[in-house]
Amino acid sequence: MEAKMIRRLVVKVGTSSLVMKNGRINLPSIDRLAYSLSALNNAGYQVVLVSSGAMGAGLASLNKTQRPAAIAEQQALASLGQVELMRIYSQRFLDYQTRIAQLLLTRDNLEYPLNRTNVLNTIEALLQQKIVPIINENDPVSVDELDHHTTFSDNDELSALVATRIGADLLIVLSDIDGLFDKDPHKNADAKLIENVAELTPTIRLSATGSSTRFGTGGMVTKLKAAETILNADRQMVLCNGQDPRVILKVVNGQPIGTHFGRHSIKPLATDKEEF
Numbered sequence: 001m002e003a004k005m006i007r008r009l010v011v012k013v014g015t016s017s018l019v020m021k022n023g024r025i026n027l028p029s030i031d032r033l034a035y036s037l038s039a040l041n042n043a044g045y046q047v048v049l050v051s052s053g054a055m056g057a058g059l060a061s062l063n064k065t066q067r068p069a070a071i072a073e074q075q076a077l078a079s080l081g082q083v084e085l086m087r088i089y090s091q092r093f094l095d096y097q098t099r100i101a102q103l104l105l106t107r108d109n110l111e112y113p114l115n116r117t118n119v120l121n122t123i124e125a126l127l128q129q130k131i132v133p134i135i136n137e138n139d140p141v142s143v144d145e146l147d148h149h150t151t152f153s154d155n156d157e158l159s160a161l162v163a164t165r166i167g168a169d170l171l172i173v174l175s176d177i178d179g180l181f182d183k184d185p186h187k188n189a190d191a192k193l194i195e196n197v198a199e200l201t202p203t204i205r206l207s208a209t210g211s212s213t214r215f216g217t218g219g220m221v222t223k224l225k226a227a228e229t230i231l232n233a234d235r236q237m238v239l240c241n242g243q244d245p246r247v248i249l250k251v252v253n254g255q256p257i258g259t260h261f262g263r264h265s266i267k268p269l270a271t272d273k274e275e276f
């Protein structure tokens with residue numbers, strides 16, 4: 001397997017890595033995420049973060065744990081929580097001397113050529129200034145009722161689209177699970193981790209089912225859709241456990257962690273630092 005040097009990377013973090021099981025915001029986890037991405041940014045990598053968690057943060061700030069059923073209420077919750085989420089990110093990244101910016105996107109924004117050009121130009125301009133763009137779906141406008149073309153089913157898909165559009169070398173998807181297994185480990189105690197996927201065979205597709213946790217949405221199905229987008233663009237993706245986001249540094253250093261999707265292997269950027 002030929003090793004490819006990583007310079008530009010997208011990290012996707014799911015709600016389960018940002019919100020604890022009791023519904024409170026996982027501040028230590030967000031701090032470690034900010035530390036890891038700042039370290040990479042500082043070492044010359046170009047980093048984009050795709051972060052879920054708006055609804056989770058909204059629930060936490062209202063001291064609730066159950067998502068409301070009505071779409072408008074979910075959207076109100078996301079718009080409330082997005083501010084809280086970015087307040088925390090902003091604070092934590094600043095502790096590591098890194099500036100961040102926010103982009104809230106719908107699928108239209110990446111599909112219609114003029115919108116797409118504007119979005120991509122914005123991301124490029126931010127990366128040139130070593131500012132970390134933090135992207136989430138624009139939940140308050142992302143429904144068919146509001147006459148938008150389509151919605152992202154989940155941020156997994158959004159992260160893969162962003163990664164391929166900006167020509168990222170690597171997408172790291174942080175989840176509540178160690179990687180892709182041959183069946184859902186939450187339902188099957190004998191499930192085995194699949195370490196490398198160069199191609200999405202029918203057996204691999206059959207292994208993936210939906211989410212079995214309270215806060216997650218897409219489960220493994222949307223993660224495999226993301227992997228498909230990445231494999232079609234001949235890029236690399238690593239799906240791993242985001243319990244400790246410092247795992248990102250190990251992945252970028254080429255350590256075999258979680259499930260690696262791709263036909264190349266990871267070569268870290270040559271920096272003056274040996275390892276993080």
Ligand SMILES: Nc1ncnc2c1ncn2[C@@H]1O[C@H](COP(=O)(O)OP(=O)(O)O)[C@@H](O)[C@H]1O
Pocket residue numbers: 014015016017174175176177179180181182183184185186207208209210211212213215216217218219220221
């Ligand atoms: N083959 C599989 N391998 C691993 N996890 C699977 C598989 N099939 C279904 N899952 C489920 O997908 C979940 C991860 O997706 P999700 O709950 O959406 O998490 P996140 O919030 O991290 O995006 C796992 O916790 C697991 O229950």
Ligand SMILES: N[C@@H](CCC(=O)OP(=O)(O)O)C(=O)O
Pocket residue numbers: 013014015016051052053054055056078136137139154155156215216217218219
């Ligand atoms: N845009 C939504 C993402 C919804 C969601 O739960 O996504 P994920 O945790 O990535 O499965 C939010 O910020 O709450």
